[in-house]
Amino acid sequence: MDVWQQNLTNPAHFGKNKVNVGLGSIYSNTVIEGVTIDDILRIEGEQTIIDIDAAIANMNDQNSLDQYLSIETLNIGLNFGKIGVSLSHAIKLDAFYEYPKAFPQTVFQGNAQFIGQTVEIGSSINLNTYNELALGLAYQEEKFSIGGRVKLLTGINGARTNPDRNSASLFTDDDIYQLTLNADYELQTSGFLNYTDISDFELQIAPEDGVFKLGGENSGLAFDLGAKVNLGKLHFSASVLDIGNIEYKENSKIYSTSGSYLYEGPDISQALSGEDVDFQSSLDTLQKIFEVTETNDAFTVNLAPQAYLSAKYDVSEKFTVGALYYGRFSDNNSKTVIALSGQMKFGKVASAGLTYSIIDDKFTNVGLNGAVKLGPVQIFALTDNLIGVVSQKDGDVINFRAGLNLVFGDKKEVTAGE
């Protein structure tokens, strides 16, 4: 069944309906490397407990949490013969956080376990929340289609560690536990953090002015491009999405620290000879460790470009098989998905499919998708990891998309579930 939201992954796709109205859909993709939510949370009676020890015990040396959330509020597509035009709005959250296991170990369990060792505690973050207003255009022939989309972006809030400056290591000497902190760290934020010193900071997770923010100084531009080729029973599709960035100027704060600091405790030699001890130098050293330089320069957060490449073969009128390659490339992370799919149509009112995906190094992703059309109303849902949806805590990939469309002027059925 042709699902209008396929246009989101390939702007050359406009389906065979003259009018497509997406009344709201949501797409969430969470990839957890290392510890899972289930490792962190447990319920005891009415009490929700974050178990730090259990979380740490299940961590890899390097861990990450990748969260992509897209809420499409309205998505209208019109076919004018060979020309397709679309207009859409979405609110998107793209968050990636990577941290070494040694970091929570040090913070929550102490550094005594690392005596004599240098541990890396630097972590990376890329958080980008924005409104997207998109205008798409496609040209469609019988054998091929091409399309593009230009997207006006308005940043709600953002945070980003400079990929070239996100290192911090701690060495605990085995002598008397002298601490050496080597840091070269820069955190760029907008509407996310106000940091004065180690005892005075404010973390802003939810946007202060709400999520529907279509103006302001945090602006950007992005493009999507796509093409489709139909060779009888064989169909090819290729697209690249999110080529662009947002420049954050509003409430932008860039916090940075750099240097190597050795803390040995106060030197009380002077006290032994009857003089006053200069604790200030020791305090100065501590102060330097936490001293952060703040500037209000603008910074740019790149969207994570995505690429789709797929092929489908219509085995019969009711059954289609396909293969798909998906890549997503951010400053800190890249993700690759290779998927195989089978799709069954049930008349003109329903379709269902099964997918098997290899997501990075995870081989246990079995997905389902389905769509139902009742008159002009189309409902669809899909996931690449059924286990993650049914029992979110147990999966390290949690992925789903669901939505509601109105479609008019049905010309020709196409399959859902690319």
Add this chain to the structure above:
Amino acid sequence: MKFYILPFLAVILLAVSCQKISNLDDIEIVSSDAEFAVPLLSAEFTLQKLLDNFGELAVITIDPDGTIRLTYDGEILSQGADVITSAINDVLPLGFPVPVTENELLLPFSIPAEYEFDFISLKAGSLVYAFTLAPEDEIDLVLTFPNFLIDGEPIEYTVSAVGGQPFYGNTLAPTDLAGAVIDPEADGSLRVLYTATNADGSNFEFGSGLRNLAFTIQDNLEFDYLEGYLGGEVFDNDTPGEIVIDFFGEFTRGDVWFQEPTITMTIDNSFGMPVSSQAEYFEVVTVDGEVLPLRSDELGPDLELDFNYPGLDEVGESKQTTYVFNKDNSNIDSILGSSPAFIRYDVNALPNPDQDTDLRGFISCESEYSVNLKADLPIYGRASNFGAQDTFDLNFNDYKDVKSVEFKIVTENQLPLDIGMQIYFVKNDNSIVDSLFADVTTVISSADVDGEGNATNSSKEETFAPIDAERFQKIATEANKVFVSTAFSTTGNGTIPVKVLADQKVEVRMGLKVVRE
């Protein structure tokens, strides 16, 4: 650290917020105890630095070989010429009239009896005379002081007087005696002569009309120089001397033996006559209150030491005499090796100890002698369980979430000293709650020494002092003070004499592991 934790907190919240949790306040974060390791303090010192603090009264000097030397200066005992001149003044008829009733008057001037002055020069003084005469008389009077010479000539007054005036003399214009010389008769007496004649030259009988003839040496007399035999009366100091050795006051127990202590007595003397010291007492008082007298077979029981002195041709010069009490000529090593608190002494001077009256001497108005004592304690010796202690306030109110701690003490020591330590956690009433170690523990180990007592290496020691949760909570809730007790011993538990050099360092570093809830 908090700066780096911010992204982590953010994402934890982000992740949690994806769950079906209605109220984040309901979330409880649990984790096992965290153990942190942090450096506490470090210190580097030399014994010289410590001594700068301990012994405020000591001068610390370093020998060319690096040996540290503590030098304590004593109070200076001194005696000036007034010890003799005041005695003379006491016997001279100063300030009151001496009646002249005979033509020749002999005044005894050998008091004190043992003094024999060959001559005396005066720096100041004045002489007046006066008499009365009956109105009907007229005389010529000559009053002579043959033993008072001004410019080599005797003082003589010649007066022609006609009776009728209230009195006669120079009371309104006294004779200035500055620069005058008193040259006593051979028997030490002073002669005063007078003659009175009538207008016709005949002798005027004293007592007829001439009355009240008298002279006065006014009491502003000051001696400039005295020569002769100046007696054998002891010059007694009014104030005894003391050397406070405050270094030992910092320590509370144990013994220290200095291998080569000395006390140097230096006398500067410008009295021009033989003088020897005569000690009423010279003793060491230990920190325990024990009194140990200084003995010297060489100087005898009164510690008599002859002072060098200037000869008659060396007036104005000062001669110095130095005597060093050491372990070879006295018992100084045993009395100073017993933790002295102070040395007290009263050293007088005995002039002309041989009482040889043929030996003529002098004093000038500037003559004096001074006795200066200096105790010298080279840090070369033995010490055993030599202890110091101190008390500090303690407040563990901010450590309620601490379950246990472990101190780590690392020391590197170039000194040939073992230093043991115990720390007691005590209540306000000084009752002991707990102690850091089970017993006094050597936290700083002595460096090895060679046959001459010189340290040959640096000794490293690591000491761990754990305090478990139960003990720590008891200390945290009950103790208000820490009582630190230290004990020093030289290599071999105080059996081997060692040298402590200025550049020998001790490094002390302390770290802490703390388990927090």
